[in-house]
Amino acid sequence: MSVLTLNFFTQEGTPVYRVGICDDEKNTCTAIEKMVCEYAKQNTFTLETFIWHTGEALCEALAKTTLDLLFLDIELITTSGIAVGRYIRNELEYHEMGIVYISAKSSYAMELFKIRPLDFLIKPVKYEDVAQMIASARMLARRNKLIFEYRTKGNYGTIPYKDIVCFISDNKKINVMTSASAIVFNGRLRDLLPQLPDNFIQIHQSYIINLDHMLSCKYDSVKMSDGTQLGISQPYRKEVRRQIAEFNWGE
């Protein structure tokens, strides 16, 4: 593993942005790294890049460290990009990292979509594409840093928004579901919704879900990353579809 740290106009306390690249072709790695650094230089932020040439090395490293964005080759020689992606999402339960798949072909297997990649890029990778990926991943990272504050039994508590799978209301109480725990506080979804980031949408009178934790969506139900299945009630269906399209294409 080679590590390269670049400091452009480093500000005190600014978190370092971490980008990983995993491809068995050394040239592709170098090309992407160059573009990533070029983007960081133009947009004056601090950035660290990590390069791996095999999926195994990447998996081993990810068990110990975190990344904000990963460029991952689909056609790795020993382990496929699908297996690595599955390991990241299912084994490590690492949901907030943006994965961008790179490949020479533009033909994709259904399995890849279950890993919820940020996007797909085709080799040879273009600068504009890389720039766009980092821009949207940075926006994601900024959103993931937001913290949800609540009050229960006179005590204040906090949870990072990225860990919240969904809010479920139950009789003037709201359950905050994360993959690890459930917290209950008093409140109404109606008052809660306006203060949430835009990746939270209401799908039912008593459910608000985090789109980043949505595994799949049928027209009448969604499946979340913690395995729960929630129904989309009739009056919300049209609006849910509209919001998902909006969220997907960005604005």
Add this chain to the structure above:
Amino acid sequence: MILYIYYKYMHSFLDTANVNRMRELSVYLLMLLWLLTITPSLPAHWESLSVFLMIFLLTWQYEAPFVKKLSLALFIYGSYVFCMLFTGYLLILFDRNMRTDTFAAAQSVLFLIFMYLGEQLAEFAAERAGRLRRRLAESERAKRQLLGYANQMAVMKRSEEKVRGLRHDLKHHLNELMFLAERDEASEIKEYIKSMDAFMTYSREYVSSGNTDIDSLLNLMLDFAKKELCDVSCKVSIPRELAIKPFDLNVILGNLLDNAILAAKQTPEQYLKVRISYKPEMLLILIENSYQGSVHKYKGQYRSTKKDGLEHGLGLENVRHVVEQYDGNLEITDENQLFRVKAVLYVPAQKERISP
């Protein structure tokens, strides 16, 4: 009774979607009052003119072009006059001494029968025209699908030929590269590789998602778009095994791209952007194009600016219909000379393999 017939006529010929029910009813009641009280007291020629005016006024509640309203009123009035004359003729033929109220009753009965038959005929004709139009649109789609497949076959064949051609000359190319490398001519080597790459890629293959249906349709449409427009971009990231019927896909993408290309062609930017992506169980389509002038909106829905009346707004209607079959959404926005269509379709994952 006569008023009901009028009502039926208005509804079958004019657009009645945006009508306030209460207002409509009160207008008809007013007309009834007019017919019962004022009309009989008018002199004969004024009487018939007032009937015409009344019918014409009735048409103003509905949305339709002026000429259509006028011709409808004229038609109803014409049949009214015809019936009056015809009963008069019958009167002369048979019974000159018939009482006036019997005469009037005969007149209205004849008018009613006449109008009823006319209405039935019109409905029948409209149904036939609709069926014909649907069949036409269907055959148009079938033709395009066939054309798409043929084009895709040609595209694939050409790509394959190019690769084979390159492989055939590979030894020669390698020799040349080795020769350049021995003389350390890096820039020449780069140039040579670039030209090899250009030779290999076939410029008319824009989409290769591995999904033959989508590829064939998009390659056909985009080839056309590239010829007509100057700023065309397309990105398709979808699974190969997508469970959507080629026919439905054809309706959606074919119609939307047709409209987009036509609209963009009339603008200086000539801009078209196509994005198709997939989230588990959801197919998301985005089509953006530049447009100029006014978008025709009617009943809150978009209408085409095409001149051919038969296909008026039918394309989008079909798209909406298919999208709804997939429990989806079609959202259309236009702002700053940018027309944007977003479609969401629920496409279930392929049936899971049944474990033994």
